[in-house]
Amino acid sequence: xxxxxxxxxxxxxxxxxxxxxKGISLSVKQGEIxxxxxxxxxxxxxxxxxxxxxxxATAGEVRYDGAIISGLNPDLLPPRGLCQVPEGxxxxxxxxxxxxxxxxxxxxxxxxxxxxxxEYAFTLFPVLRERRRQHGGTLSGGEQQxxxxxxxxxxxxxLLLLDEPSLGLAPLIVKRIFEIVHKINQQDGVTxxxxxxxxxxxxxxxTRGYVMETGKIVLEDSSANLLKNPEIxxxxxxx
Amino acid sequence: xxxxxxxxxxxxxLGMAWFLALLWPxxxxxxxxxxxxxxxxxxxxxxxxxxxxxxxWQANQNGYLDFAAKPLGRAKSAASRAAGRVPVGIWLALLxxxxxxxxxxxxxxxxxxxISVLVYICLGLGLxxxxxxxxxxxxxxxxxxxxxxxxxxxxxxxFGISFWLCLPVAALLAAAAGCIIxxxxxxxxxxxxxxxxxxxxxxxxxxxNNWMDLTNGPNGILxxxxxxVWVPSFAAGLSFETFYLKSLDTLYYVILGITVLTIVAVHxxxxxxxxxxxxxxxxxxxxAELMGVNTFLLKLLAYAMGAVxxxxxxxxxxxRMRFVSPESFTFIESAMxxxxxxxxxxxxIPGVVLGxxxxxxxxxxxxxxxxxxxxxFGGAMTLMMLFRPKGLWPAKxxxxxxxxxx
Numbered sequence: 001x002x003x004x005x006x007x008x009x010x011x012x013x014x015x016x017x018x019x020x021x022k023g024i025s026l027s028v029k030q031g032e033i034x035x036x037x038x039x040x041x042x043x044x045x046x047x048x049x050x051x052x053x054x055x056x057a058t059a060g061e062v063r064y065d066g067a068i069i070s071g072l073n074p075d076l077l078p079p080r081g082l083c084q085v086p087e088g089x090x091x092x093x094x095x096x097x098x099x100x101x102x103x104x105x106x107x108x109x110x111x112x113x114x115x116x117x118x119e120y121a122f123t124l125f126p127v128l129r130e131r132r133r134q135h136g137g138t139l140s141g142g143e144q145q146x147x148x149x150x151x152x153x154x155x156x157x158x159l160l161l162l163d164e165p166s167l168g169l170a171p172l173i174v175k176r177i178f179e180i181v182h183k184i185n186q187q188d189g190v191t192x193x194x195x196x197x198x199x200x201x202x203x204x205x206x207t208r209g210y211v212m213e214t215g216k217i218v219l220e221d222s223s224a225n226l227l228k229n230p231e232i233x234x235x236x237x238x239x
Numbered sequence: 240x241x242x243x244x245x246x247x248x249x250x251x252x253l254g255m256a257w258f259l260a261l262l263w264p265x266x267x268x269x270x271x272x273x274x275x276x277x278x279x280x281x282x283x284x285x286x287x288x289x290x291x292x293x294x295x296w297q298a299n300q301n302g303y304l305d306f307a308a309k310p311l312g313r314a315k316s317a318a319s320r321a322a323g324r325v326p327v328g329i330w331l332a333l334l335x336x337x338x339x340x341x342x343x344x345x346x347x348x349x350x351x352x353x354i355s356v357l358v359y360i361c362l363g364l365g366l367x368x369x370x371x372x373x374x375x376x377x378x379x380x381x382x383x384x385x386x387x388x389x390x391x392x393x394x395x396x397x398f399g400i401s402f403w404l405c406l407p408v409a410a411l412l413a414a415a416a417g418c419i420i421x422x423x424x425x426x427x428x429x430x431x432x433x434x435x436x437x438x439x440x441x442x443x444x445x446x447x448n449n450w451m452d453l454t455n456g457p458n459g460i461l462x463x464x465x466x467x468v469w470v471p472s473f474a475a476g477l478s479f480e481t482f483y484l485k486s487l488d489t490l491y492y493v494i495l496g497i498t499v500l501t502i503v504a505v506h507x508x509x510x511x512x513x514x515x516x517x518x519x520x521x522x523x524x525x526x527a528e529l530m531g532v533n534t535f536l537l538k539l540l541a542y543a544m545g546a547v548x549x550x551x552x553x554x555x556x557x558x559r560m561r562f563v564s565p566e567s568f569t570f571i572e573s574a575m576x577x578x579x580x581x582x583x584x585x586x587x588i589p590g591v592v593l594g595x596x597x598x599x600x601x602x603x604x605x606x607x608x609x610x611x612x613x614x615x616f617g618g619a620m621t622l623m624m625l626f627r628p629k630g631l632w633p634a635k636x637x638x639x640x641x642x643x644x645x
Contacts, residue, residue, distance in 0.1 A: 054525060054528065054529070073533065074529060075528055075532055075533040075534070076531075078529070078530060078531035079531060083529070083530075084529050086525065086526060086529060090523050090525065090529075091523075091526070092518070092519050092522035092523055092526065092527075093522055094518070094521075094522055095522060099518075102515065103516075103519050103527070103530050103532075104530055106515075106516060106519075106531050106532055151530070155531065
């Protein structure tokens with residue numbers, strides 16, 4: 001395990017006057033899958049949005065790849081290899097699947113490599129190849145999630161932030177998506193920070209986990225330990 | 240009669256009664272008392288026309304018209320297949336030939352209407368960038384038209400600068416105005432943005448109205464020069480004479496040139512990286528930002544590019560009228576241009592062209608109805624939106640639209 005690729009130190013952020021993050025510190029090492037679990041409104045998605053600069057950090061700092069990125073414009077991050085699959089998919093509904101994928105490679109100019117990457121995305125998600133000329137909005141929920149992940153992969157990320165990929169999907173589809181996330185991590189060496197409400201699945205996939213409650217991190221441990229922790233089992237695993 | 244058809248005729252009766260109740264106060268109340276005859280005459284015509292349409296529709300539904308409808312339908316699909324086989328180039332050539340020869344077989348009136356249509360096409364295409372591609376609702380678009388028009392008017396009257404030099408200057412100043420309005424409003428979305436742009440449009444009009452020293456206020460600016468060209472003359476050796484393009488047919492060719500330039504430019508923008516980024520911003524701004532799109536810069540660019548075409552059209556407007564006054568840049572003009580974009584199909588170039596054609600030409604067609612012109616116009620617009628909510632010619636990029644895949 002190498003040096004941390006992402007580090008948050010005492011990060012605060014707020015929506016207007018309501019503080020959503022109250023001093024988050026976490027780190028993700030190169031090649032890891034790390035998960036953040038927690039209840040609704042704990043600040044998991046806000047953490048990802050703050051890392052990407054969509055919600056500005058009011059205090060603390062975000063370090064990515066050795067450089068401070070808090071305060072940078074969000075559009076500067078994908079070229080550095082940091083990309084997010086936002087909550088609720090947020091694909092472009094009236095663009096075709098192909099156009100959606102092309103948007104993922106928006107900042108890139110190497111057309112040949114982009115074509116190869118699109119081909120790779122189609123091998124990861126064959127259903128997208130069938131639907132390549134269809135509008136994003138006409139896809140099913142699971143297909144849209146696949147499109148959102150494929151779109152983010154088109155930016156050739158080194159660190160991928162995944163926000164609730166299981167949201168509103170059938171268990172079978174969720175399983176397939178998690179398998180692909182695992183594959184992306186193992187084969188392509190993409191580091192993954194995964195936010196999930198489905199704690200059981202997330203902890204099985206990840207190597208380490210953070211537990212969030214009301215804007216703070218309350219627990220940090222390896223996934224195996226978290227899965228064994230009686231409090232976690234009671235609070236998040238439904239026992 | 241089936242139950243379904245009885246219901247239709249019941250609604251027809253109710254609708255016509257309601258129409259009569261609306262129509263009578265419009266036509267029946269006069270200075271010299273109340274009148275009924277004219278109201279009934281108009282009402283009867285409309286009622287009979289609608290009844291005839293309904294009857295035909297019902298007959299078609301029940302299959303009484305199959306003997307005519309089936310061969311017609313076959314002919315129609317065959318024609319559209321044949322049309323699809325003809326390459327786009329030939330259609331463009333035909334269209335070009337039509338546009339080029341238009342002044343030859345049309346009088347002053349026809350040329351005048353055509354010039355208006357072309358001006359509105361430029362405006363519609365400019366607004367289409369902002370509204371159709373980037374998804375920013377702009378209710379004050381006509382302000383850029385005004386900036387363009389006054390730029391040429393002032394430069395021509397005060398400094399005698401030629402139209403062709405002023406054209407890029409007008410475009411540049413309009414783009415600057417676009418950035419000025421764009422910069423503070425970019426963090427707003429939807430309704431709020433619409434209100435702010437509405438306010439901006441009014442501010443520009445009121446400035447034009449009240450800045451007496453510069454714009455001569457509501458009296459407007461007179462004596463603007465028409466566009467000039469140098470024509471070689473061989474009377475005494477080779478010399479160039481200045482020839483002012485004052486006649487309508489020459490002006491028609493000037494605006495035709497500007498329109499073609501606009502169409503080509505908007506087409507190129509539409510299918511470029513920038514165009515796709517605009518569409519992504521329209522679809523989901525946050526997601527676009529996460530994909531590395533600099534939304535701030537691109538939205539500003541959308542405003543500026545939209546304003547450029549408004550400014551070009553404005554400069555031409557001033558040169559053609561040779562008079563400008565703030566009255567030409569009221570909110571209703573903004574609304575008309577917006578209606579063209581929506582009616583034609585947001586984000587679609589042929590759609591906007593058709594929309595401009597419909598909204599400028601329809602009131603001309605309805606001129607015979609005189610007083611009811613706007614009524615007929617409003618009715619036509621309502622019907623179009625009911626039956627073609629995506630516009631006359633919806634935007635169609637490479638690939639299928641969602642409606643088609645179902």
